[in-house]
Amino acid sequence: MTLAATRRKPSLRGDGLGTVLLFLPPALLVFTIFVVLPIGEASWFSLFDWNGYGSPQHFVALRNYVRLLAFVPFRTALLNNLLVIAISLCIQIPVAIGAASLLSGPGRLTVVMRLILFLPYILAEVAAGLIWRFVFDGNFGLVAVAARELGMNAPFMLADPDLARVALMVVVTWKYFGFHMMLVLAGLQGIDPELRQAARMDGATGAQIFRHVTLPLLRPTLRVSVFFAVIGSLQLFDIVMPLTAGGPGNATQTMATFLYNFGITRMKIGFGSAVGVVLFLISATFSIVYNRWVPGER
Amino acid sequence: MLGASLATSLLPRIPARAADSLIRLAHEENGPGSVRLINETVAAFEQGHPGVKVSQLYLENAAYKAKLTTMLQSDDRPDILYSWGRGTLDAQVSAGVLRDVTATVQGWREDFTPVALDAFRIGDKLWGAPFTVSGVGFYCNKALLARAGVDPAHLASFDDLLAAVARFKAAGIVPIAVGGGEKWPLHFYWAMLALRLGGKPAFDDARAGRNGGFAAPVFVEAGRMLQQLGKSGAFQPGFAGAQAPDSYGQFGDGKAAMTLMGSWVMGVQKANAANGQGLSDDAVAYVRFPLVAGGHGTSTDTFGGVNGWAVTRNAPAASLELLHALTSPHYERTMCERNVYLPAVRGMSQYLTSPVLRQVATEIDASSYHLLFLDQTLGPSLGSVVNDVSFALATGDTTPEAGAKQIEDARQAEDM
Structure with missing residues (x-):
């Protein structure tokens, strides 16, 4: 001592x-x-009605927040963010675990498959958004051609609020699924193969091994994966802008595109700052709660 | 940062030599014709002003608008900036970032058409100079009109328009192409319908908040008519997701009979056509926006935009000369001879060789009232609400009453 x-x-x-x-x-x-x-600064600005020129003068207290919470497009944006999180957790990560389990072994084909599935993640978000805009185009797009081949009317996916939302979810899943697959692959490679062999010798089935050996040992990896999925969903902006710019109407706004479209381009810096503060509070609350109450190790 | 500014303020002030002068020109022009003209003017200006260099900062339209507020308040602000006139200009003037150019423009202000100059006038002061005006109307594909049996001379009333839409649909032709996804092209309909219904007084009253402001019956009725047009299937399938360039291309490709657009469409329909050629000038007919039954507006009321240049407060003196070069009769004449844009200077329309453009220019020259684009003149915030509502009316997502009220609520919020 x-x-x-x-x-x-x-x-x-x-x-x-x-x-x-x-x-x-x-x-x-x-x-x-x-x-x-x-x-x-954003917290301070959010208490003003300010167009961004000079210094904020017109103090409005919490009026920006009151308006924001009652504003239908903002609620749509918030719901879209939650929807992306739900899709990430319920579809993207399970599919990533499945793909990673199939592709964790050695062999040239698995390596090639891994690369192919990981490629979308490397592609720049804006480029990906633009490419998918073409794919979904009702006149010339792949979706339109496929629909016509099947004898159906070509849907204008990005012009219909519900279909545009589906389109966005497809692109987000396609784009980020590879990242989660890689995380899980790394996690799988960190699991001692002897543990699975031992389970097999004890008579466990493949499903049982996955459920009782692999999955619990993947817990730290999945914890990171879920964290990135949620924070990434909250930040979603650069895919949405080239794909739909938040439209049609405001059907595919996320909080980040809402901030840009309603705060910055409309020169409502006070209002936009209020959006930023709300987004920050949601992210910070999530981070704190998640890190405190969702343990990484058993 | 503090250290740097302290150091600068302690340095002896050396007057900048003319030879060291750099003029920064910020704009959003990307059409080949206008870019060429700006480049030529800048090159000639540099040649005539030894030691003065001009650097151009190009930003795409939306990026330019979004970045300008920050840019104008930084030390790196442009000296001359591209402007749409009243609206955003008002905010820039009250923030004190612009230079009063009244005295400078005094020498050549008589050159400008009043409609164009008014966009840069606040009170009795001028805060910039215009170089072009644009006019909105229906551009029609003559061949498709003939195929559907629609006579452009008989598109005089809103009912004629609805009848034409029905004829196009019966002939299997898309009646109208519109970049609805960007919303602003749809505000052309709302604004023009309201202009035909109520004329200038309706807009003067609405802006001043008289007679119910934008919730007045005129605007509710304009909304109803736009909704009716949307319901009639006038717009191309998927218009709610289409960008403006998509609609230019569709019109240029001959896949839609008409498009309600500003005069720049004649250039961009060619650039956005699949074959890069688009429709030739004589394949297109220009038709004024139809009148509406019982409306107080006249057919000589026009709707469009004005573009020009403003100068920032601490810009080098030579910037004022460049401002002149970019708005001079010589510049305007070349612009017209090449059919780039419609002129903001009197007497230049005669140099337009495109019959369609000359027709629009003549119409604006004879305008009884030129309503500026609402998403510019009402400011970026209220203007965007007009766009939102126009979109929602065309897609049937709101009612005419609720839409008008939404705009009026936003106007009142601006006044607070």
Whole structure:
């Protein structure tokens, strides 16, 4: 105890303090300038009716928030975000686990398949959005051609609120599924094969091994996967803009596109800041709750 | 940042030599014709002003509008900026970022058509200079009209329009192409219908909040008629998701009989056509927006936009000369000779060689009242609500009463 204390003291004053003084300020400064200050500023701006010119003058207290919560397009945006989260959790991640389990073995074909499934993730979001816009086009798109081949009327997917929402979900799943598959693959490779062999020798079926050995051991990986899926869904912006720009009407707005379309382009910086604050609160609450109450290890 | 500004303020002030002058020109022009003209003008200007350099900052339309607010308040602000006139201009003027150019323009203000110059006038001061006006009307594919048995001369009333839509549909032709997904093309219908119904007084009253503002019966009726048009199947399948360039291409490809658009459509329908050629000028007929029964507007009331340039507060002196070069009779004449845009300067329409464009230019020259695009002149916020409501009316997502009320509520919120 005494030894440890005497050992620690000089290290704090000497190298330890040096390290703190050398490495903490830059990170702290960057974090303060780019995270803390903007959040503080946005919270301040959100109390004003302000078009972005000069300094905010017209104080409106919480009026922006009151309007926001009663505003139908914002509710649509919020619901769309929740829908994306639900699709991510219920379809994207289970499919990623399935694909990863099938493709975890060695062999050239599995490597090629992994690469193909991972490719969409590498593609830039804007490019992906534009490509899919063509695919869904009711005149020239792949979907239209396929529908005509089947003798049906070509649907204009991006012109119908419900179909546009489906289209967005398809693109999001297609785009990010590969990322989750890779996470799960890495997780699978970290599982000692002997554990599965032992289970098999004990007479466990494939399904039982998956349920009682693989899945519990994948828990830390899935925890990260779910975290990324939720935060990614809340940030969803750059795929939506080229694909639908939040339309038709406001059917495919997300909170981020809503912020851009209703805050920035309409020069309602106070209102937009209120959206930003709400988005921040949702993300921060989720992060804290998730990290505190959803344990990674059993 | 503080250190830097402190250092700058402590430095001895050296007057910038003319030879070091750099003029930054920010705009959103990307059409080949207009880009060429700007480049030529800038090159000639640089040649005539040794030592003055002009750098151009191009941003795509939506990006330009979104970035401008921040850009104008930074140290890196452009010296000359592309502007749509009243609306956003008002906000920029009250923020004190623009330069009063009344005295500068004094020398050549008589050159401009009043309609164009008015877009840059606030009170008795001028905050910029226009270089083009545009007019909205129906551009019709003559061949498709003939095939459906529609005579462009008989599109004088809204009922004629509805009858024509029925004829097109019977002939298996898409009546009208519109980039509904972008919403603003649909606000052309709402605005023109309201203009035909109520004329100038309706808009003056609405803006001042008199007689119910934008919830007045005129605007409810305009909404009802737009909804009727939407229900009649006038617009192409999937119009609610189509972008403006999609609709230009469809018209240029001969896949839609008509399009209600600004005069720039003659250029972009060619550029967006699948074959890159589009419709030739003599294959297109221009028709004014029809009158409505019992309306107070006249057929000489026009609707469109004005574009020009504004100068920022601390721009170098040479910027004012460049402003002149970009709006001069010489510039305008070249612009007309090449059929790029309609002129903002008097007497230049005669140089347009495209008969369609000349027809539109003549119409604007003789305009009794030129209503500016509402999504510009009402400001970006209220203007966007007009676009939202126009879209919802055309797709049947709102009622005429609720739509009009939504716009009026937004107008009142602006006044608060």
